[in-house]
Amino acid sequence: xxxxxxxxxxxxxxxxxxxxxxxxxxxGDFEIIKGDVGLECLKKYGTALPxxxxxxxxxxxxxxxxxxxxxxxxxxxxxxxxxxxxxxxFDLYANVRPINxxxxxELIGRLNNYEFLKVKDVDLxxxxxxxxxxxxxxxxxLEDDIAISERIITRKGSERIIRFAFExxxxxxxxxxSCIHKAxxxxxxxxxxxxxxxxxxEKYNNIxxxxxxxxxxxxxxxxxxxxxxxxxxxxxxxxxxxxxASVLIGGLGLAPSANxxxxxxxxxxxxxxxxxxxxxxxxxxxxxxxxxxxxxxxxGEKEKGDIIREAVKQCIINKxxxxxxxxxxxxxxxxxxxxRYIRKRI
Ligand code: NAD
Ligand code: MN
Numbered sequence: 346x347x348x349x350x351x352x353x354x355x356x357x358x359x360x361x362x363x364x365x366x367x368x369x370x371x372x373g374d375f376e377i378i379k380g381d382v383g384l385e386c387l388k389k390y391g392t393a394l395p396x397x398x399x400x401x402x403x404x405x406x407x408x409x410x411x412x413x414x415x416x417x418x419x420x421x422x423x424x425x426x427x428x429x430x431x432x433x434x435f436d437l438y439a440n441v442r443p444i445n446x447x448x449x450x451e452l453i454g455r456l457n458n459y460e461f462l463k464v465k466d467v468d469l470x471x472x473x474x475x476x477x478x479x480x481x482x483x484x485x486x487l488e489d490d491i492a493i494s495e496r497i498i499t500r501k502g503s504e505r506i507i508r509f510a511f512e513x514x515x516x517x518x519x520x521x522x523s524c525i526h527k528a529x530x531x532x533x534x535x536x537x538x539x540x541x542x543x544x545x546x547e548k549y550n551n552i553x554x555x556x557x558x559x560x561x562x563x564x565x566x567x568x569x570x571x572x573x574x575x576x577x578x579x580x581x582x583x584x585x586x587x588x589x590a591s592v593l594i595g596g597l598g599l600a601p602s603a604n605x606x607x608x609x610x611x612x613x614x615x616x617x618x619x620x621x622x623x624x625x626x627x628x629x630x631x632x633x634x635x636x637x638x639x640x641x642x643x644x645g646e647k648e649k650g651d652i653i654r655e656a657v658k659q660c661i662i663n664k665x666x667x668x669x670x671x672x673x674x675x676x677x678x679x680x681x682x683x684x685r686y687i688r689k690r691i
Contacts (some may be wrong), residue, residue: 349375350405354383356618357628358411364630364680372596383413394427423558427648437604439509439622440473442587446594447658455594467593469573473583480580492571498534503541510577524556525578596628598669601636612636629667656686
């Protein structure tokens, strides 16, 4: 039987992943192996990512990850983020982050009293390079007062993520790939990224290609989201732009992601452990449930992914949502509602 390694992590990770598991079990037959990860795990066992969890992840076909809390800077010596370690360990080089409001943007705006959300439907995908850039962990202190973080951009890393973005566009009938960079200042590193983008785009005649600076993109994503289709970018920019873009669809509660490599994949909500709402039972489980939809897509069962996306859409239309989307349901109730809509469909 196919194996899923499930890591709930900290904070709302422990609240949203059980709901995602309900949906996973409703639609698929998987052996579920649970692994400890995160700050609580570090306090209990002295490591945020135990060897035992790594072994379980190796054994599994796919990983479902919740969210973890990071210790404060300098609180833990030599701390390495488990999620960054997992991405690098399994070479999960492509982080795919769809930003989609299922055509109910106006409704979400109304539910939320967000004027700016009342107008637009949004459907774009951010493809973030996931193994290099500023996240390689090469940081050092020189003479106490100078801190250096190295940003690594390689031809190999850039070629494969840019090719991935164009192949993704081709497969999903998308019309355009935009390269987002800061090559006007980071002339060497982003200069290389952009140069490789310009080489690769020539091989995809049917897909439009353009490129923009990351700072003006931060503005244009909010002002003209319809100008974007597939975005390909480096690690840090992709991290920041995806949280920003989630605002267009009502927030992080609706932003799922897939971390894809050659042999394995990890699925997780874009959000973190949300300590401000953890323990209250009000976290939106939809981002995690939509990550399960991406898991089914990856497994070649896109029809199941579509059923999940439709169930989430029905929940929003019928105002069965947590407070972040303007509703008054609890995390568990939203999970139950989604399962109910799934049962109606199949
Ligand atoms: P966050 O994503 O946890 O929360 C940002 C804001 O969005 C908060 O106000 C939160 O309440 C809200 N939010 C997030 N998810 C939500 C959901 N499902 N439903 C409703 N509201 C939701 O970011 P943060 O507060 O900057 O970080 C908190 C902790 O999470 C930090 O320790 C950070 O390092 C960690 N983090 C972990 C991951 C990960 O595990 N992959 C990602 C990002 C942040
Ligand atoms: Mn992030």
